[in-house]
Amino acid sequence: MPSKAQRPVQGKRRQTASKVRAAALTLFARYGYAAVSMRQIASEVGVQPGALYNHFPTKQDILKDLMLSHMGELLTAWTSAKPHPQTDPLVAFARFHIRYHMERADEVFVSYMELRNLEADNFAAVDAERRRYEAILTGILEDGAANGRYALDDPKVTTRALIAMLTGIATWYRASGTLSRQTVEDYYINLVCRAVSLEPGKTQRENG
Amino acid sequence: MPSKAQRPVQGKRRQTASKVRAAALTLFARYGYAAVSMRQIASEVGVQPGALYNHFPTKQDILKDLMLSHMGELLTAWTSAKPHPQTDPLVAFARFHIRYHMERADEVFVSYMELRNLEADNFAAVDAERRRYEAILTGILEDGAANGRYALDDPKVTTRALIAMLTGIATWYRASGTLSRQTVEDYYINLVCRAVSLEPGKTQRENG
DNA sequence: CTTGAAAATGAATGATCGTTCATTTATTTC
DNA sequence: GAAATAAATGAACGATCATTCATTTTCAAG
Numbered sequence: 001m002p003s004k005a006q007r008p009v010q011g012k013r014r015q016t017a018s019k020v021r022a023a024a025l026t027l028f029a030r031y032g033y034a035a036v037s038m039r040q041i042a043s044e045v046g047v048q049p050g051a052l053y054n055h056f057p058t059k060q061d062i063l064k065d066l067m068l069s070h071m072g073e074l075l076t077a078w079t080s081a082k083p084h085p086q087t088d089p090l091v092a093f094a095r096f097h098i099r100y101h102m103e104r105a106d107e108v109f110v111s112y113m114e115l116r117n118l119e120a121d122n123f124a125a126v127d128a129e130r131r132r133y134e135a136i137l138t139g140i141l142e143d144g145a146a147n148g149r150y151a152l153d154d155p156k157v158t159t160r161a162l163i164a165m166l167t168g169i170a171t172w173y174r175a176s177g178t179l180s181r182q183t184v185e186d187y188y189i190n191l192v193c194r195a196v197s198l199e200p201g202k203t204q205r206e207n208g
Numbered sequence: 209m210p211s212k213a214q215r216p217v218q219g220k221r222r223q224t225a226s227k228v229r230a231a232a233l234t235l236f237a238r239y240g241y242a243a244v245s246m247r248q249i250a251s252e253v254g255v256q257p258g259a260l261y262n263h264f265p266t267k268q269d270i271l272k273d274l275m276l277s278h279m280g281e282l283l284t285a286w287t288s289a290k291p292h293p294q295t296d297p298l299v300a301f302a303r304f305h306i307r308y309h310m311e312r313a314d315e316v317f318v319s320y321m322e323l324r325n326l327e328a329d330n331f332a333a334v335d336a337e338r339r340r341y342e343a344i345l346t347g348i349l350e351d352g353a354a355n356g357r358y359a360l361d362d363p364k365v366t367t368r369a370l371i372a373m374l375t376g377i378a379t380w381y382r383a384s385g386t387l388s389r390q391t392v393e394d395y396y397i398n399l400v401c402r403a404v405s406l407e408p409g410k411t412q413r414e415n416g
Numbered sequence: 417c418t419t420g421a422a423a424a425t426g427a428a429t430g431a432t433c434g435t436t437c438a439t440t441t442a443t444t445t446c
Numbered sequence: 447g448a449a450a451t452a453a454a455t456g457a458a459c460g461a462t463c464a465t466t467c468a469t470t471t472t473c474a475a476g
Binding site: 030031032034035113116117151153154157158160161162163164165167168169171172179184186187188190191194195196197 | 238239240241242243321324325359361362365366368369370371372373375376379380387392394395396398399402403404405
């Protein structure tokens, strides 16, 4: 007799599948895909190894699912993000990227460390998404360079440099540390702005 | 009867050991430590698996050797690097870092992707070297910030941001591409300079 | 409550893993 | 060239790997 009726949402059906995803994500992030066994994942989920195959056909499919989901959610999140319309586009993108990546250290870690372990088809699919995401930043840089708002040598090189810098936060930032998320975000925004000679004070888009 | 006397240098003794290192480096960089077997390494060297154990006691020792050697050589290279004395210290360091890392993509890749696969003792040793290297840049930034040459929020955060940005070159730069090493180097130097508000034209150290 | 389907079990498959070792082969030392 | 030493072989070890499957258990729908 539960005091509040247990949600009968979609049965227990899809529950194990998402527990598998969660366990695999944590283990892959910590030990690496190749070093994690299906037995470890099963043990973490609290199930026998064979049961995993009711939800994912192979170990590789778990990795593919995690990485494609991450990229898909990242792109969706950007599309539906509505930054303050006065904010400079580069600043808006960088703030979005920093926040999203600080909140999902494991996903980020797996998604850029395990590319090597994707089979050819899966790599192509994930890499296409990654390029779509980078193209967003490249477009912003091209626009800003065209009208003189940013100073930069090459939009694609700058894209890779900035993405590497920002994504790197996930490799060292720990919520338990002394720096708050907001502080780290602000410091990195300053670095990004200066890297393209956008005066940090002038991050409001000029209208008219 | 060799036309030119075969170098009897140190016999064939250490020759296999360095072939093992080279093979392991290439394989680890391409497939990851955990995904590479001792049999693959032996096959690449042209030897039976058991022979590897005449040179390295375990697979883990090969990884430790590769990573510690890389860090040691990196620190030695910096110590013995003699940049033009008029060059701004940050520019000198960044140029050194970029060049060193573009020339050794495999070493760099292994050294920052395989940290997870080091046993505790080995990780501690490698990480200590890594921190020694980062401390060099942090020191440069602190000096420059103290006398107003650079604008930055936090030397340690800036160190991590710049190192991530610069090291990221190894993940995408290919000598076969359209961009020359010198071009990439120059673009990144501009990014670094602007990131700390050091006017790119003013990269000569002022004396007096 | 009955029925059909999905999920989980528990045991097994063959393959591959890192590592060992007695033996043979190659190299260095005297 | 003989003796000593190191390297390489080839076969084997037990452990663990991803995956399969007949069977049992659990769950959702009628």
